Amino acid sequence: MRELSIPIDKKVLYGLRAGDIVTLTGTIYTARDEAHLRVLEELEAGNDLPFDTKGAAIFHCGPIMRKYDDTWHLLAAGPTTSARMNSIEPDFIRATGASAIIGKGGMSQPTIDAMRDSGCIYLAMTGGAAVLAAKGVHAVRGVHWLDLGMPEAVWVLDAVHFGPLTVAIDTHGGSLYAAVEEETRRRLPSIRRSLGI
Amino acid sequence: MPTLQALEDALVDLIRTAVVELPPDVVNRLQEAYDQEDDPVPRMQLHAILDNIALAKETNTPLCQDTGVPLFYVTRSQSLSLPLESTLKNAIERATERVPLRPNAVDPLSRHNPGTNTGPHMPHITYAVHDKPYTEITMMPKGAGSENMSVLRMLTPSQGVAGIKEAVLDAVVSAGGKPCPPTIVGVGIGGSADIATSLAKHALLRPLGTDNPDERLAALEGELTEALNETGIGPMGLGGKTTVLGVHAEMAACHTASHPVAINLQCWAARRATICLYDDGRIEYV
Secondary structure, X not given: OEEEXXXXXXXXXXXXXXXXXXXXXXXXXXXXXXXXXXXXHHHHOOOOOOOOOOOOEEEOOOOEEEEEOOEEEEEEOOOOEHHHHOOOHHHHHHHHOOOEEEEEOOOOHHHHHHHHHHOOEEEEEOOOOHHHHHHOEEEEEEEEOHHHOOOOOEEEEXXXXXXXXXXXXXXXXXXXXXXXXXXXXXXXXXXXXXXOO | OXXXXXXXXXXXXXXXXXXXXXXXXXXXXXHHHHHHOOOHHHHHHHHHHHHHHHHHHXXXXXXXXXXXXXXXXXXXXXXXXXXXXXXXXXXXXXXHHHOOOOOOOOOOOOOOOOOOOOEOOEOEEEEEEEOOOEEEEEEEEXXXXXXXXXXXXXXXXXXXXXXXXXXXXXXXXXXXXXXXXXXXXXXXXXXXXXXXXXXXXXXXXXXXXXXXXXXXXXXXHHHHHHHHHOOOOOHHHOOOOOOEEEEEEEEEOOOOOOEEEEEEEEOOOOOOEEEEEEOOOOEEEO
């Protein structure tokens, strides 16, 4: 398991290959559908974002947060289905210069292309493993756009050995999901025969 | 009969248990799946899953941030006279605050989230009645990742059992990594459109490793489990030997001109918890 720190060194980033297992240490921003849309709107309007996205790690996640002693605490924070962001992620990656997207289930070809063009990787986190994910977050540093609601706001997380994460899409267009799909397709005729269909 | 307050407290506890702990049959099957994998990627997925289950229990925290929508299966004693619906609603509102649950239930038209996990038909209750001196209440918190992969196919009778197998194979392959595999595959066969879909959901409540009393369904379950695990989709769709933890099928007689088949997938976080309310006032956690 490789321990990466954010921002990820360019040489390290381009050296990663689909199938590698890593952890992340540094600042992670959560962003789901609504936050993606607002980032693009703000940038299009020529406004500065309230957080620095260049080389950032973006986490597809709608956490369970609780505020006590005037501080936000993260209770559970597993990844959400990344495919929901398929239509906006290519623009998001190109516009922000993010270097890592953390999620589950993989993303479509236009995102894979944008990742190859801009130098960004997709890190698959185990879906449902929300308490394990929270263990890798040592503090909630802040929140932006809380008007979007708890799950959709941008939470600024202080991650320490966050993971384990699997490099599922690399900067060279390699995708673990595509490889698995191809293997499944290859096996289907014999599976059908065994079922008598 | 328990007091109303005792019932509500017990239901809040039931909800907490349901979202924090996985039943032993599910944990054991996940452990077996981990032992079978030799490739590092699926091994790591299953290792993270098992670690997460232990951590959630240790810290009394919901094991997944998607605490689902609250579904209840109630088998009533003939003499139960407590107002179950309003008590379940109160219990869900309290649990949302205290456990806490993520507020997931929204108005389907406005998408407004009242923040309470309640609304029209929510919590949802499926009733049955039996002659025994207790009422059994099971909670199933059902997440959206797996529920969104549900399928109903109104096949033609001539498609026969082959059509059922094709529908199940297609549902699991199309879903890929999205429903958080390894999944439990609930299959509802026959009845009508609504009966098939509720049978498919209900089938998910049967503990893994228990035999289907119907020999033909048991054989179909075994055959499908083996075939689906040959797809190589694996844990979280990243490849591996275990794509499904099991296939559970239930059936109802159907119209001679119909052949409904429904498929409901359950993510690896196959959460369910049960309590029994005895007519004499005792409350027992199953």
